[in-house]
Amino acid sequence: MELDFERCYRAVDSRDQRFDGWFYTAVTSTGIYCRPSCPAITPKRANVTFHPSAAAAQRAGFRACKRCRPDAAPGSPEWDARADLVGRAMRLIGDGVVDRDGVPGLASRLGYTERHLNRLLTAELGAGPLALARAQRAQTARILIETTDLGLADIAFAAGFGSVRQFNETIQEVYAQAPNQLRERRPVARTEVGTINLRLAYRSPLHVPALLDFLETRALPGVEERVGNTYRRGLNLPHGSAMVALTPEKRWVSATLRLRDVRDLAPAVARCRRLFDLDADPDAVDTTLSADVALRASVDTEPGVRVPRAVDGFEMAVRAIVGQQVSVAGARATLTRMLRAAGLSGVASPPTDRRPAALPDLVGFPAAAELAELPDSAFGMPANRRQTIRQLAEVVAAGKIDLEPGADREETVARLVELPGIGPWTAGYVAMRAIGDPDVFLPTDLAARRGAAALGLPTTPKALEKHAERWRPWRSYALIRLWRAS
Known part of the structure; x- marks a missing residue:
């Protein structure tokens, strides 16, 4: 990948944190590579080369800077x-x-x-x-x-x-x-086996209330919870279960992971970053959205609004189906009943001043095969919607639909709408939150239309969709702002 030398060097000279993760600076006179915001003295132009990844810098024979930890930079x-x-x-x-x-x-x-x-x-x-x-x-x-020890x-x-x-x-x-x-x-104190504490970097700004409010409103008891400024949830990972507590700080998110198998550290970190949308470029998003006068005040007041994504694509697809034409509270109640039928207690321990420092017992969302085996009485919804969830569970369990971030977005959406009971709204919601498409817009969504009315935007689906074209390629972020305005 071609990198513009002058632009990269200016970013390094100004120690611009926005470019961390976009590229890496290798210094030929020292043999090290750094992130652009490294506080060390800016190297001479003649001694600098730029690389599009840490792996490329390592492949060229450079070692990581001990001061700026370039491998811990936010992802591109x-x-x-x-x-x-x-x-x-x-x-x-x-x-x-x-x-x-x-x-x-x-x-x-x-x-x-x-x-x-x-x-x-x-x-x-x-x-x-x-x-x-x-x-x-x-x-x-x-x-x-x-x-760890x-x-x-x-x-x-x-x-x-x-x-x-x-x-x-x-x-x-x-x-x-x-x-x-x-x-x-860096000697470490002895900790509980499988417990790892680390910091997840992100590009500022990050609007924490928008992120945590969104997740709290939709939190499923026994799976996830918010306590103060911390979000906790259970995870299903390749080698076993896990629990995570994420607390946003000024420049990073503090993460406490309890892993049944430490081989799951990398996927756990990747899913936490995805959930909080930590690799986003808020400046690029907000610059595009603020060009529309209708959204300018929202961006100025609440910069850095992210799209809360998902740690489990199947879970998000089930949530989308259950949420069809019902309120967020109604969908949450239906999902809670379903989880109880699947064997979850359905109620997490309430927070108290005497609560131990350890994470509460939270579990991941049931797997597709497990959900498909539940009796009809577990679903508490119309028969056609229940059947849609069963069909989805069967095709996901059989590997016929990929709902994870590495999926082909167009192919996944096309396969989803082939299932009876899944239309453009549901498929679009899954594409936005499960597969991570930053440019999804749902013009028929009632809450989006209410938010549009509050901001003085068109409210008919056709007119609103036409207006949203100016928000490309960040329409998913605009949609979150419309929901917050509703």
Whole structure:
């Protein structure tokens, strides 16, 4: 991928945090690579090269800066937003697919040959899928070394390395230190097995009330809850269950993860980042939306509104079906009854001053196969809607519809609307929150039309959809603002 030298150098010279994750600065005189906002003295032009990924910088022989931790920078918003093969591949690599299934598994998920995939990723990012996954493994290993008291051999395999030797060589190459030296730099206190504390960086601004209010209103007891400024929920991960507590801070989100299997650290982090939309570029979004006078006041008052996404695509699709033509409160009540029938208690422990520091027992949403086996009495909804959920569960369990971020967005939407009982509104809602499409608009949505009326916008679906064209490619973010105005 071509990077404009002058633009990149200006960002480095001004230490502009907005460009963290977009590219990486390699300094030939020191052999290190940094994020653009690194506080170190700006290197001379003659000593600088720019790389589109940390893996590309590592491949060129540079090691990570110990001061700015470039591997901990927010991910590029480009890979979060793009619907093409490279964007899909990056989301799957971030979710740990290469660590679990290898490059052949990644290529199979995407429907392309390994050779073609390697060629495209190398052209765009300066590194192939194996190198990109290796860079992620190194970051995962560093987090485990610095935040847990796990043995180094256990960390090696938990991070996805095939051997302790490979782990040692990679850490030495990327961080210019042996694993035991990294641990000496930051000795950690003994913690509960499987508990990991870390910080998730994001690009400012982040409108925390909008994000937490949205999730709290739709929170399912026993699965998720909000306590003060912290959001907690259960997760289903590739190697087992987990619980997470996310607390937004000024420059990062503090995350406490309780993992049944520490091999799930990378996918857990990826899903938490996705849930809070932490890789978004709020400046780009807000600049486009504020160009419309009808949204300008909203953007000025509440900058950095994100699109709350999902940790489980099937869960989000079920929520969308249950939410058809009913209120948010009504959908929540129906889903709660369904969860009780699936074996959840349905009620999380209420917060008290004596509450222990440990996370409450929250669980992930039932899997598709599990939900499909529930009796009719568990659903508490019209028969045709119940049948739609059953059909969805069957095709998801059979692998016929992909509802995860690496899915082909157009193909998934097309397959969803083929199912009886799923129309454009439902498919669009799933595309926005489960698959991460930043440019979804739902002109028939009643709350969106009420919000449009409050902002002086057209209220008929056809006229509102036409007006929304000026919000491309960020119509999903505009939709969140309309809902907040309703």
